[in-house]
Amino acid sequence: MSFADKINSEFELAEKNASGEHVLAHIRKDAFTSFQKLGIPGNRHEEWRYTNIKTQLPETLSIAGHTTWNVSKDGFNGFADIKATKLVFLNGVLNTGLSTIIEETGVTVGSLKEHLGHNTALTEKYFGKLVNKYEDHFSMLNTAFVNDGAFVHVKKGITATHPIFIINLYNSPENFTQSRNLIIVEESSKLDVIVDFQNQGSSSYYNHVSECFVGNNADLNVTKLQTSTQHTTAVHTLEAEVGRYAKFTCTTISLEAKLIRNTTNVRLCGENSEAHLNGLYYGTGTSLIDNHILVDHLVPNCQSNQLYKGILDEEATGVFNGKIFVKQDAQKTNAFQSSKAILLSDEASINSKPQLEIFADDVKCSHGAAIGQLSQDEVFYLRARGIHESDAKSILTYAFASQIINTITTDALKVYLDNNLKERLHLNF
């Protein structure tokens, strides 16, 4: 049986088991129909040219299959230093025993399955609404199959005091796990979300989707951590829609991977809204880290920043594709993009491509891409003070990366990443 046939029969089975379900069933079915048309993309597909995901997903993987295992409280990194509501997911399913919730007025968190299952209006309004915009292969697959995920809702006018920390643990080399977040911050509310991914198995495969709704005048700050994701083959899609005077920040930190694709699509739908998309990736071994970003300016007077930095060592590959779309109506757009990568070895490589499509005439748009090595003069300056060449390079690499880490506003998280990076670079200051 081909992979496609296998996916079809798995969907039929899943549908049968879930029969009689409400509005979700329709959303699933529509998504699956879209997916059937799209399939799993090969490298002839423009968006997947440098990331041949198809060859990296064994055809034996089960999409609907789900396994779980026993994890103790200290069997994973629970980020004890960070005070937050913590939701822990095992292969995409909420584990309440491992989760800790700090109650806050106006803030609802929990299992996606539970919340959508009980609330048709909510489901119709939000679920799958953003991923539909770009009809992406993996988002469609995810919508068709997803079983559970994180649900986060902040009511109008509420500033959440503590971050919501979503910890996703995976351990299954047999399944292509579909996991998901739905994050809704209503008008004039404010929230920080941290999403972490940890691989606990010999290898793991997953397809993770986040849909983020940022209401008028709201502020949502999402940090994605891929720091314990060795042996991980994953596709991440984050979709955000940003309202008037609202602000959306997304920081993606990828320090370990077998193959990780991060697609981040932001739609600036309300005037005077802003998006800040920062990223840091560090590839070693034969890892491939791919960041595809799209900022879609749909209305006037919005601003966006993309600031990505990559470090590629050994035989690692990086892919950066940064799109800025400025629609005809979006006058007075201010869009900025910067992508910098340093290659620490001759075998490392990066494919970097800015892509600007501007249909309005009164816009400020700038982009810069730089690929290079560490500065010889800087290395020499450090060596001239007695620092060994390898340490000098590590210090400069650390300095290069810390610009992104320093944009993180949760102090304990910044410290965690700072230490993580120093450890990776064998630095001890």
Next chain:
Amino acid sequence: MLSIKNLNVAINGQQILKDFNLEIKTGEVHAIMGPNGTGKSTLASTLAGKEAYEVLSGEVIFKGKDLLEMSPDERAREGVFLAFQYPVEIPGVTVTNFMKAAINAKRRHFGLDPMDAKDFLKLMRQKMELVEIKKEMMSRSLNEGFSGGEKKRNEIFQMAMLEPSLCILDETDSGLDIDALRIVANGINKLRSPERSFLVITHYQRLLNYIVPDVVHVMFGGKIVKSGGKELALELEEKGYDWIKDEVAAEA
């Protein structure tokens, strides 16, 4: 301390140092003066081990060891310090972290454990006072956005921290205002000791009023063409370099 014999150095295929000779004894202060482009910084960079400078022939013995055989960082750990004419700006590396890495590299070289945090801060404080550097400077990125004078002070601060045996100062005085010159010169003087030698490259006699040299050399066309006592600096200040050039031409 330092013995340079018949040193020939080229950069980009162009020979700059030509049969250069210099002998500096332990505890001595030597000054090198000379017109722009004669190779003073080339000499300094060659001693520090900058790759672009190609040693064609000659030898450099530092404390009994072949300096040219050592990597730039090894030279530094062994006690060579170059205060750069144009210190590089390094965004993202704080002065404190940089110094910690440098001090501990040197300690490791001599089989010592890393310095503990308290001692390190104490040492930093002491040496900052020496060149009157403000504490805020230590948490800033190395040389980034520093004024010309601040960069030079920072070089001397680093020198004080690392306690080298051979201090090479490449135009440390240029770009300093009158007060800063006095502060930096006083800082350097406090580091003078019978165990430490100095090679001071400068264009101005002014600095040598503070740091009184044992020997003054005039460099021209890639080599030393005249040496004398501290009065030679005064004479150059008064008369310029033309008479030296004439002397060299007459000899040739």
